[in-house]
Amino acid sequence: MNVPNFITMLRILMVPLVVIFLMEGKTQAAFLVFVLAGISDGLDGSIARAFKQKTVLGAYLDPIADKLLLNSSFVGLAIFGMLPGWLAVLVVSRDIIILGGIGILLISGKELAIRPSLYSKVTTLVQLGTICLFLGQGYLGNHLFFQIYLVYLTSFFTVLSGLHYIAAGFRILGCPCRIDDHN
Numbered sequence: 521m522n523v524p525n526f527i528t529m530l531r532i533l534m535v536p537l538v539v540i541f542l543m544e545g546k547t548q549a550a551f552l553v554f555v556l557a558g559i560s561d562g563l564d565g566s567i568a569r570a571f572k573q574k575t576v577l578g579a580y581l582d583p584i585a586d587k588l589l590l591n592s593s594f595v596g597l598a599i600f601g602m603l604p605g606w607l608a609v610l611v612v613s614r615d616i617i618i619l620g621g622i623g624i625l626l627i628s629g630k631e632l633a634i635r636p637s638l639y640s641k642v643t644t645l646v647q648l649g650t651i652c653l654f655l656g657q658g659y660l661g662n663h664l665f666f667q668i669y670l671v672y673l674t675s676f677f678t679v680l681s682g683l684h685y686i687a688a689g690f691r692i693l694g695c696p697c698r699i700d701d702h703n
Contacts, residue, residue, distance in 0.1 A: 524568035525578050531560045531585040535592050542596040548658040550596075555656075557589050558648060579634050586644060587615050593651045603654050603671075610675055611647060614682040621689040630692050637688070639681035643674075650674045 521529075534557040541550035564582065568574045591612050598608035625632055636644070650670050653660065 522568075522573045522575065522578075523571075524564040524573050525575060525581060527560050527564040527567070528578060528581045528585050531557045531564070532581070532588060534560075535585075535588045538589065539592050539596050542593075542600060545600075547602070547655055550593075551652070551655040551659060554589070554593060554651060557585075558652075561586065583634065583636070590644070590647050590651065591615060593655065594647075597651070597654050603650075607650075607671055607675055610678050614678050617682060618685050621685060625689060625692055628693060632692075637681065637684055639677070639684045643677040643681040646670070646674050646677045 534553050537553045538550045538557070541547070541553060561582070564578070568578060594603065594608040594611045597603035598605040622632065653663065653667060653670055
C-alpha cells in the first residue's frame with residue numbers, strides 16, 4: 521500500500537470519530553476531525569500526482585472515503601437538528617442513485633472509468649463547505665443568514681450533478697432517453 525492510499529484509509533477511519541463526536545454533542549471536536557479529513561483528501565491526491573503513485577485502488581478508495589465522510593456528516597447533522605433533514609436525504613439519495621447506476625452499467629457489461637465530473641467536483645466542494653459551516657459554528661460563529669443560501673446552493677448542485685450522472689449513464693447504455701408506451 522502506498523502513502524496516498526494509506527492516507528485515504530486514515531480518512532475512512534476518521535468517519536466514525538466525526539459521528540461519535542456528533543453523538544456526544546462535541547461539534548467542535550467533530551469539526552476539527554472533519555477539517556483534518558478534508559486536508560488529508562487534498563494531501564493524498566497531491567502526493568499521488570506529484571510522485572506518480574496513482575493506483576486503481578486509490579481511484580476507488582478516495583471517492584468512497586469522501587462519500588462516507590460527507591454522508592455520515594450530513595445524516596448526523598440532520599439527526600441532531602443542526603441541518604435540514606431534507607438536505608441530508610437529497611445528498612444521500614444522489615449517491616445511492618449514482619451507485620445504483622454504476623451497478624446497472626457493470627451488470628450491462630459497460631466499461632467504466634471512475635472519474636468525477638466538473639459538476640461533481642463543485643458539488644463536493646459546496647457540500648464540504650456546508651458541513652464546515654454547520655459543524656464549525658463553535659469556531660466560525662452562527663451565520664444563519666448565510667447558512668440558508670448555502671443549503672439551497674448545496675441542494676442545487678447536488679441535484680444538478682445527480683442529473684448529469686443520470687444523463688451520462690443513459691448515454692453509456694445507449695438509451696434514447698424517451699418514454700415508450702409499447703413496453
